[in-house]
Amino acid sequence: MRNISLTPEQEQELKYLSRHSPVAHIRIKALAVYNVGQGIPRYQVAQHLGVERRSIGRWIQNYLVNGASVFTIKAGRGRSSKVVREEVEGCLRQSPRQFGIPRTRWTLALLGQEVPSFHGMGASGIRKALARMGYGYKRGQPVVHSPDLQYAEKKGLWSRP
Numbered sequence: 001m002r003n004i005s006l007t008p009e010q011e012q013e014l015k016y017l018s019r020h021s022p023v024a025h026i027r028i029k030a031l032a033v034y035n036v037g038q039g040i041p042r043y044q045v046a047q048h049l050g051v052e053r054r055s056i057g058r059w060i061q062n063y064l065v066n067g068a069s070v071f072t073i074k075a076g077r078g079r080s081s082k083v084v085r086e087e088v089e090g091c092l093r094q095s096p097r098q099f100g101i102p103r104t105r106w107t108l109a110l111l112g113q114e115v116p117s118f119h120g121m122g123a124s125g126i127r128k129a130l131a132r133m134g135y136g137y138k139r140g141q142p143v144v145h146s147p148d149l150q151y152a153e154k155k156g157l158w159s160r161p
Helices: 008-020 024-037 042-049 053-066 085-092 108-114 123-132 151-159
Strands: none
16 A cells, blocks of 8 residues: 555545644544655655654545544543543532642642542642532632722722612
8 A cells, every 4th residue: 555546535635634633633644644645655744744654654544434534533442531520529619728728719729638539630620620620710809908098989980780
């Protein structure tokens, strides 16, 4: 399987995917197959894209048999999460004071200390794990008071209905 020949429709599809797909790995795979179809040797394409030559051969074979749908990564691939949803929700649904912490809001560091499956994770890992579970984290902002002596009076005007 040295040279491959692509139909004009396949070339157009691969060109479109390599430029417009929102997913990076699909763009790379489409570009690799397109370039090999244009006669560029696989080793050069692999070197330019920073991938293994064997991967390009696999992408070509799969594309010619099943089309562009093979470029997507199937669900269930990759390492499974070790974060236990019940542990996280058990903490999030309660105040930190329930755990003996003299605070009213959770911080990522506090969650890392209290949730057993978060132990050893950094703040960014905890934030990503919360996002995967559908929770958003927004850090609390400090309260700012104006040095204006009439601040309370002016604020009162805006806070009235």
